[in-house]
Amino acid sequence: MNMAINSMSNLVSINTQNLQQVLGETSQQKLVLLNFHSPQSPECISQIGILENLATQYKDYIVVANLDCDAEQALAAQLAQQVGLQTLPTLVFLKDSAPVDLLAGVQSDAQIREVLAKHLPAQQDLLLEQAKQALLKSDLNAAFNYAKQAYEIDSKNARIKLVLADICIQIHKLDDAQALIDTIDAQEQDAYFHNIKAKCEAALEATDSPEIKEKQSQVEQYPNDLELKIELSNLLNDAGRKEEALETLFTVLKKDLNFNEAKPSFLAIIASLPDGDALAAKYRRKLYSILY
Structure with a gap:
């Protein structure tokens, strides 16, 4: 079954109807992994499993676009010429409608992640973004956990420390907030820092009524x-x-x-x-x- 792209899914089957949208419009917003495969090949089938897992993990950042070279022979032949396809499976990474990387042959999860890491924000930045999104929804528990994971990956990052301190103030972990604020170097003390510092001081003052x-x-x-x-x-x-x-x-x-x-x-x-x-x-x- 060919599936047109929709806002719910970042796994799509490519055909002539949705090709322009996925390779054009979608690749302006997300990194598109165009997967040339054959459902007859065991290697292709195992790689699709890896790609589906990555699509779930990086759902806000990537779209996996599967091109069945048996079902869509004419389309596959046309695109294969453009990318210089030699073997199946082949994975082409597209950003802003242009190929930015290519992996030919069967790839492991680690090999695909290595290429993803070149084109996506770092893991701690993704977690920080999730923390901010959770904050917007007033889900303080989720925000705290995301920010804490980001901090565990990169404990020297001032922005991560300040977002975590901000959340700590909101969940009344004021000692933790103060400890984080105290580790910010002078050259990193921007407007956001002064805002969080003032918030923490006000909260600490209110604690000793x-x-x-x-x-x-x-x-x-x-x-x-x-x-x-x-x-x-x-x-x-x-x-x-x-x-x-x-x-x-x-x-x-x-x-x-x-x-x-x-x-x-x-x-x-x-x-x-x-x-x-x-x-x-x-x-x-x-x-x-x-x-x-």
Whole structure:
């Protein structure tokens, strides 16, 4: 079945009807991998599997265009002449309607990725872009995970550090944000840096409110009043001081596991942390230690 290109799929079968669109218009927006193949050839079939996997991984950046040389003989012959086709499979990489690379014969996943890397943004840049897209959708958890992966690949990149710091401020990981901001060199301190730095300072200032100080002194005065500790924990959590909020609630739970809203509040704070957060794991373990 010949499939015309649509916005949903970046895997297409090439025919005379969609040739102009894919090799012309589509290659202006994405890198097109034109795959000359024969469904009779086992080597071609195994390579299509690799290409389908890459199409899923790089869906925003590439289009895999399969040309069945048995079904579309005239078209294949015409294009083969233009690219100097010698063998099947052959993979032609097209950007802005022009060939930019060619791989003749069967290729491994690694060999194809090596050529892709020459024409696509680096992996950390792709992850950073995904983090920004997730931020636009207010999906802070996904944004944090993408930015963190980008940071793990390139921990010296100032732009990645600042985007990660920005997300850390929004999920109230202010110590982490401050640590990232402190590592930005003077020559990289642009307008975006000053914006994030000011945001972090304002958030840190808000964390030490007069209400918190007053509640802390009440807790010191009446250390056995568990209700006061819950009130202090709520204030700390609202200010983004999640670790202190959890620690305060934990002192309540150690005294009385079923006191008021202590346990649901404790679990709600853990749930508000990003997936795989070390703080969440630490306080889950602490809770289990007194549950069992």
